[in-house]
Amino acid sequence: MIGSRGVGSNYGGIERVLDELCPRLGRLGHQVDVYGDPGAVFEDHGGVRAIGASSFGGKHFETLSRSLNALARAMGRYDVIHLHAVGPGILSAATHLFGQRSLVTIHGLDQKRDKWSATARACLTLAERALVANADQITVVSEPLRRYFIERYDVAASLIPNGMPRKTPAAPGxxxxxxxxxxxxxxxxxxxxxxxxxxxxxxxxxxxxxxxxxxxxxxxxxxxxxxxxxxxxxxxxxxxxxxxxxxxxxxxxxxxxxxxxxxxxxxxxxxxxxxxxxxxxxxxxxxxxxxxxxxxxxxxxxxxxxxxxxxxxxxxxxxxxxxxxxxxxxxxxLDRPDWDAVAQRYDRLYRTPPRRPFAVAPPQQVGAR
Known part of the structure; x- marks a missing residue:
């Protein structure tokens, strides 16, 4: 797993996804290594390891630099490298070049977030096009994202939504x-x-x-x-x-x-x-x-x-x-899949040979149809 601050950091949405998903994948028989912030602490829960990868460059380069460091260490060592988010997804160009199977999960359209400058948004758009062209498999967490990739790129991404956690209410204390x-x-x-x-x-x-x-x-x-x-x-x-x-x-x-x-x-x-x-x-x-x-x-x-x-x-x-x-x-x-069901869907995806090449239509042609 590459592209987050790591399991145990609880920093944001992707990190919380991995905290739920990775231990379940471990219990399904996978050895899962999660590259992230060296300060993130996570105990081994049945086949999950937190591996520190350093970063540099502030908010614009922190995630990408950490992901580059992680990829350099991970390339060729795994059955699947699972990249998270649009920015790290650009590294699928390297995995494709060296014959390393990769899967990219899109958690949101990062280039639409207000915090990014016009230059950063252009870079994220480039990363999106690169992952569409190079990733062996793409998953998305919502139906609007699935439709986006069909309409913009003519790519059929796999829809695997985030799971509904199981929670027991806590009394006020x-x-x-x-x-x-x-x-x-x-x-x-x-x-x-x-x-x-x-x-x-x-x-x-x-x-x-x-x-x-x-x-x-x-x-x-x-x-x-x-x-x-x-x-x-x-x-x-x-x-x-x-x-x-x-x-x-x-x-x-x-x-x-x-x-x-x-x-x-x-x-x-x-x-x-x-x-x-x-x-x-x-x-x-x-x-x-x-x-x-x-x-x-x-x-x-x-x-x-x-x-x-x-x-x-x-x-x-x-x-x-x-x-x-x-x-x-x-x-x-309210009926939603829980995290056990989500982990089982990723388990099946990891074990299924990827169906490349994707049918990719240039963005301008798709928009004109």
Missing amino acids: AFLASFGLEPGGYVLFASRLTPEKGCHDLIAAFDALPQGTRLVVAGSSGEPDYLAALRAAADPAKVVFVGHRSGHELAELFSNAKLFVLPSYVEGMSMALLEALAYKVPALVTDIPENRVVVREHGFYVQPRDPAGLADALARLLESPDALGAARAALDS
């Missing part, structure tokens, strides 16, 4: 008390603090609401200026920043939230959203295809980049306990 939080007395945002997640819109919406229910912001940011701007815009009487949380502390936050809000502009398939639904927390999300395929009719929607509309929706829901209760009860009928 010392962690909530340390922030003065009451069960059912707060709205939760839990995600990486990057512009495309829309946390600034949520803070602006909360500033327009009267005092009452609080907003809890859980997550870390690799962009200090953005985090500083969020803190400067937030009313400390309404908004509580709790930083990056995991384990029992995160379970407490999810289990006792009144509502989960994800005002993102771009997604692949949000692990935080899946986790909220697993805890039976009603969700208010932006009406983008990647969120709709997860929540379907079991939640509430707002338009992206609309703080005023978000404030209106929050005001209505926070004053409608019956609507929230009905949404919570409806989540019992």
Whole structure:
């Protein structure tokens, strides 16, 4: 596995995917080596090893430089090199050149994220075209992503969605008390603090609401200026920043939230959203295809980049306990594959010979049809 900060880091969505997936692959008989940040700690769970790979160059080159380092050490040693995300997917050009079988999983269209400059987006678009031309297999985590690759490149990627985790609710305890939080007395945002997640819109919406229910912001940011701007815009009487949380502390936050809000502009398939639904927390999300395929009719929607509309929706829901209760009860009928089923689908894919070459149509021809 190449392209993440590694198992045990719990940094973002891809890392949480690997934390769920890799031990299950180990139990299915695979030896899984995950190259990532040397500081990530992960115990061997039945055939999973965390291998440190150094990086350099800040946010624009950190993941790619770590992936290059990992690939140099991994080439020729494995039955399959599994690359994660668009940027690292460009390395499939090297695996193809040297006859190393590769699989690339697309977790989202990274070039659409606001944090990247025009140059970075152009590079990510180049990486996308390279992986389409060179990867032996491509998987995507959502139906909108599958359609994107068909319509843009005439490539039939395999759809393997992220699994619904199994969660046991946690009673309110010392962690909530340390922030003065009451069960059912707060709205939760839990995600990486990057512009495309829309946390600034949520803070602006909360500033327009009267005092009452609080907003809890859980997550870390690799962009200090953005985090500083969020803190400067937030009313400390309404908004509580709790930083990056995991384990029992995160379970407490999810289990006792009144509502989960994800005002993102771009997604692949949000692990935080899946986790909220697993805890039976009603969700208010932006009406983008990647969120709709997860929540379907079991939640509430707002338009992206609309703080005023978000404030209106929050005001209505926070004053409608019956609507929230009905949404919570409806989540019992939400049927999604769990991680055991997801691992079994990857197991079958690894054991299936790749079907190359892909039928690739140039982007301009596909767009013209």
